[in-house]
Amino acid sequence: xxxxxxQLKDLETTINRADCDTVVIxxxxxxxxxxxxxxxxxxxxxxxxEIGTPTLNEVLDDFVKRCKLG
Numbered sequence: 001x002x003x004x005x006x007q008l009k010d011l012e013t014t015i016n017r018a019d020c021d022t023v024v025i026x027x028x029x030x031x032x033x034x035x036x037x038x039x040x041x042x043x044x045x046x047x048x049x050e051i052g053t054p055t056l057n058e059v060l061d062d063f064v065k066r067c068k069l070g
Contacts (some may be wrong), residue, residue, distance in 0.1 A: 008035050015039070 003011070012035035015023055022040045025031050032041050050056060064070040 003034070010035070011035060 011031075015035070016038045020037075020039065022042055023037055025041060025043045026046065031037070032043075039051060048056065054062075
C-alpha cells in the first residue's frame with residue numbers, strides 16, 4: 001500500500017504545522033525520505049513482544065470482522 005501524492009502533502013503540512021520540538025518517526029519506512037519535515041527528526045525502532053491475550057492478531061481480526069473489511 002502507499003500514500004497518494006495528496007496524502008503525503010497533507011501529512012507534510014500537518015507535521016510542519018505541529019507545535020513540537022522533535023518529530024518521532026516510528027514507521028517501518030523513513031517518512032523523512034518521502035516528505036520535507038522542517039523540524040528535527042528522530043527515528044525509533046521497536047519490537048513487539050506479546051504477553052497474554054488478546055494478541056495483536058486477535059485484535060486486528062476482530063476489527064476486520066466488525067468493520068466488514070475481510
